[in-house]
Amino acid sequence: QVSELVQFLLVKDQKKIPIKRADMLKNVIREYKDAYSEIVNKAGRTLQEVFGLQLVEIDTKRHAYILINNLPRAEGEYLCRGKEKEKMGLLLVILSFIFMKGNSVKDSALWEFLHLLRVDPGKQHSVFGDVRKLVTEEFVRQKYLEITPIPLTDPPEFKYQWGPRAEKETSKKDVLNFVAKIQGKDPTFWASQYAEAEAN
Numbered sequence: 001q002v003s004e005l006v007q008f009l010l011v012k013d014q015k016k017i018p019i020k021r022a023d024m025l026k027n028v029i030r031e032y033k034d035a036y037s038e039i040v041n042k043a044g045r046t047l048q049e050v051f052g053l054q055l056v057e058i059d060t061k062r063h064a065y066i067l068i069n070n071l072p073r074a075e076g077e078y079l080c081r082g083k084e085k086e087k088m089g090l091l092l093v094i095l096s097f098i099f100m101k102g103n104s105v106k107d108s109a110l111w112e113f114l115h116l117l118r119v120d121p122g123k124q125h126s127v128f129g130d131v132r133k134l135v136t137e138e139f140v141r142q143k144y145l146e147i148t149p150i151p152l153t154d155p156p157e158f159k160y161q162w163g164p165r166a167e168k169e170t171s172k173k174d175v176l177n178f179v180a181k182i183q184g185k186d187p188t189f190w191a192s193q194y195a196e197a198e199a200n
Contacts (some may be wrong), residue, residue, distance in 0.1 A: 001028065001029060001032055001035075001039050002039055002042045002043050002046060003046070004028050005024060005028045005029065005039055005040070005043040006043045006046050006047060008024065008027060008028045009024075009043065009047065009055065009065075009067060010047075010067075013053075013066070013067040015142075016066075016142040016165075017141055017142060018058060018059065018064035018065060018066050018143060019064065019065045019066070020062065020063060020064050020065075021036075021063035021064075021065070022063070024036075024040070040055070043055065047067065053067045053068065053069060054067065054068050054069075055067055056068055056168060058143060058164040058165065058168070059164075066143065066164075066165055066168070068165070068168050068169050069169065086127045086128065087127075087128060087134065087138075090119065090128060090134075091139060091144055091166075092170070092175070092178060093117070094110070094114075094135065094139070094145070094160075095144070095162060095166055095170065095175055096175045096176075096178055096179045097110065097113050098110075098145075098160055098161060098162060099162070099172055099175050099176070099193065100179060100190065100193060103161060103162070104159050104160070104161050105159060105160050106150070106157055106158070106159055106160075107147075107157060107158045107159070107160065108157065110135070110160055114131065114135075119131050121135070139163075140163070142163075142165060143163040143164050143165035143166075144162075144163050144165050144166045145160055145161070145162070145163050145166070146160070146161045146162070146163045147159070147160055148161070171197070171200055172193070172196060172197040172200045173197040173198070173200060175197075176190065176193055176194060176197045
């Protein structure tokens with residue numbers, strides 16, 4: 001059961017969508033549900049030892065799990081797997097923008113920022129495809145971003161924040177160093193963000 005669960009988790013993780021306990025029970029553990037936590041713990045150990053992946057429960061109410069990469073992070077490479085690299089580069093830029101703007105940005109500000117980078121929502125991008133869909137659906141579903149409606153706005157407005165996967169896979173310190181490198185400045189140039197990143 002353990003090796004079956006390990007394979008199941010690795011396949012599910014390719015889509016980067018949180019894996020629910022109910023799916024594990026239904027598809028893999030089946031009649032061994034009394035040994036559920038033992039099987040999950042052993043699968044977690046195998047993933048850690050063999051693949052350098054950590055099984056983390058990100059939603060204790062719904063029992064949803066994700067796999068995070070806890071191998072040593074190569075500079076700027078830690079959110080990548082193969083062809084996902086470009087998407088993850090865009091994600092890192094978005095996470096940086098949210099952090100530098102005080103951890104929450106309106107959707108209009110985010111679209112404006114992406115427009116400056118010549119990544120226009122609503123236009124097909126040669127690398128990212130439908131950018132609006134990538135940001136509002138894929139990154140949100142994968143728990144890298146959280147999107148919340150802003151009350152009493154007409155037309156409705158939304159705000160973006162880091163999602164639980166972003167919190168686990170990267171850190172504010174990494175993101176600040178990334179911004180500093182791009183801008184050719186010292187991280188301490190942004191005093192309040194630096195203080196927050198150090199405290200994190």
